[in-house]
Amino acid sequence: NASGYLAEVFFPAGSYRVGSTNAYALPLENLSDICLKGEGTNTVLLVSNPENGCLGFAYSTNVAVQGLVVDYDPLPxxxxxxxxxxxxxxxxxxxxxxxxxxxxxxxxxxxxxxxxxxxxxxxxxxxxxxxxxxxxxxxxxxxxxxxxxxxxxxxxxxxxxxxxxxxxARRWTAFDIGFDFCMGVELRDVTVYASAGLTTGLIYSGDIVIHGLHVGRKPGSTRLLSSNGDGIHSAGCSDGLLIEDCSFEGMPDDGINIHGRGGPIISNVTDTVKWVGMQRPAFYAAGDEIQILNNAAGGIRGNAILLDAVRLNDYVWEITLDHPMPDVYADPAWVNGDKLSNLSRCGQGSIIRNNFFGSHRGRDILLRSHDVTVTNNHFFNPSLASHAVSLQQEYGYYAEGPPAYNVDICGNLFEGGTNRWSWSSPRVSTRSYLPGGIQSPTYDSWNVEIKGNTFMNIDGPAVTVTSASDVRIINNTVDTEFGIKVASSPVVLLEHAYDIQIDGLDIHDLNPATYAAVHIKDTVSPLLGSVVVTDLTTDLAAGSTDIQDDR
The missing domain is CATH 2.40.10.170 (Thrombin, subunit H)
Structure with a gap:
């Protein structure tokens, strides 16, 4: 058949009402080498139960969805x-x-x-x-x-x-298109106008290609919303996602969220055997590399390879490390224990390219992963209410991690406008918070390159670097028209940072609210060479400064 899979379920042009009393209108389990294919926007799967997801794949290999639309009646x-x-x-x-x-x-x-x-x-x-x-x-x-x-x-x-x-009427387990423990996943030329929960949920899956996924409000309708959740949500996937030529608009949450799952250390059985709690369902296997964070003071206690992993019950795993880690703090109450993340199952190696992010609530891309490339995307959000690309770590949020590292953000266009509503967030940011919202004093993200990007008409910082080291901001251009900017901010803000290189930054911004090109706060390392700024070109308002160094 034309799809290239051994089996094809073909939906000719038309509208197909689907629904059930299960989590999914069409649950699909234990399949292999099969493609569900429609005739593009002429094929509509219309979910009739707003408590359903549409397509739910589980424990399957080499599965694809191509060329169809998902919508709801009644709406969720x-x-x-x-x-x-x-x-x-x-x-x-x-x-x-x-x-x-x-x-x-x-x-x-x-x-x-x-x-x-x-x-x-x-x-x-x-x-x-x-x-x-x-x-x-x-x-x-x-x-x-x-x-x-x-x-x-x-x-x-x-x-x-x-x-x-x-x-x-948002659901946690009803994804428009869900993949649980699937290997070899393809979504191609799929359009989503509504979803009861996450638009696409990829849970502990791998070998994932998403090409031409379009999430948006139904054309010709009066709808204010598209999906009820993230456009793409990847949790615990064992290798990178390729996400290309997609568009995301109208959601109440993030465009793309890629992370691993983990949990709090709740018992130090021995120096090498630990019990890990599950805030959300998690999975571990022998050979996985894990990372344990110091939840009290911040920072990484260390990494280890799992020699064994046994699920004791619905809430607890017992893991065996390849070397002793006696200093790990455990809390049987699940409140303050050190945070464990799985580095082998966090969507590492993902490539996000040639996508469009329009107006919606939430971040365009949220990364809690490593070895990720974000390139040649167009971020257009005139209200500027949330971050475009966020590398965010929260110690008290056990369900998602690890801190992002080895990330390239290059060749993207970040475009704002005059429609700022609440506040203006930076377009690219690294952030890390201890429990209670306290900014982490340690360098939790590292080896981040922000290169060759263009920032246009942004009301706020282009880049904010906090709790990070080895960040390179290279050959970026910022051009903000007079009258656009209201929020007082620099173009680049550095806080709790070390080993920062800024080179070839070209700024044209005559708004008085832009008080500095680069603001180095007093929490940045005072060591010689901790921040190096070269080839800085600025066209700023009178009274603004190139570099404000508070150290």
Whole structure:
């Protein structure tokens, strides 16, 4: 057959209603060498149960989905206009648009995550604030009074009458297209207009090619949202993903999230045998390389190879290390134990190229992995509310890791605009936080090259480097028109950093809010050569400085 697989399930042009009482409308397990193929945008899989994912592959090899559209009827979200806000009482009223689901539909009360957000399509802006609301009452025709789960949050970030608002029936286990423990995965020329949860979920899979995946609002519709979750979410995959020629718009979360899974050390059985808890389902095998972080003070305690890995129950693994690690801190309460990440199962070696990221809430790319290349992508987000490429480590968030290292970010276009809504985040950033949101004092990311990128009309830093070392910012261009920038910031911000090289940075930015080309904070290492800036070309406003060094 034309797809090149031994078996092909062909969907001629048409609309196919699919649904079930399971997690997936079409669960597909223990398959080999098979392709599900449609006729491009003329073939639509229409999920009829908003609590379903669409296609769920598991324990399969050499499987593909090609040339089709996924949509929902009824939708797994609703939308409307805010008609009243009572911040003191912790409620707000939502008038649902005609044709969109009422909150009395069972999918909303059954949702795993009940929250919503403001959307302003005219400004291509998705607000960063997430309003969690688990209860509501009907107060009129298509009108509902929603109670904020945390009234103080609504007081701190009040909604306004007239705001356009989306509320989701978001599921944790229902991906539009899911792959669990699959090897040899191909997604090609697939379009997604809605999803109950993650758009594509790749869990402990490998040998993955995603080409021409397009996530966006349905053309010709009045929808404010596309998918209910990340565009591509890779957790625990054993080797790199190739993601190319895709587009991501309209989601309430990240475009691409690649990470490993791990957990807290809950018992030091011996110097070489440890018990690891699972906040989310995790998998280990003999031969895996793991990394253990010092959750109290920051930094890496060390790496080890697993000699053995045994799952004791639904929540705990017992692992055997190839050498003693006596200083690991264990917490049986699962609160403060050192964090373990699996370096062999974190999507390492991924290539992300030639993709387009449009307006949505969340980061365009979130990396907790290593040996990743991000190249020739176009990041366009006029509201600038979240990071474009984020290398972010959170010690207290055991479910995702490790800190990113060996990352190349090269030849990309980062484009902003005048529609800033909440705040302006850096386009490229390394960040690391200890429990409690304290910035890590250690260099958790390293060997990062940011080279040959163009930053246009950005209201905020082009690059922020914190808790990182061996970062090279080479031959980048920043061009921001006068009047674009509101937020006071430098072009490059360095904090808790060491061994930073900046060369060939060319800046044209006459906005007074750009107070410096490079700001070196006093937490940066004072050692000679810790920051080297060469061939810096600037065209800045009067009063701005090339280098502000606080050390």
């Amino acid at each position: 979200f609703t939308q409307g206009t805010i008609t009243a806000v009572d911040t003191a009482g912790g409620t707000f009223d939502l008038l649902i648009d005609p044709g969109y689901p009422e909150l009395s539909e069972p999918s909303f009360s059954a949702a795993n995550a009940k929250w919503g957000l403001k959307v302003d399509l005219a400004r291509e802006a998705y607000d960063v604030w997430a309003y969690f609301s688990s209860s509501w009452v009907n107060i009129g025709v298509r009108e509902w009074r929603m109670a904020a789960d945390t009234p103080s949050y609504l007081q701190a970030h009040p909604l306004s009458v007239g705001d356009r608002y989306v509320h989701m």
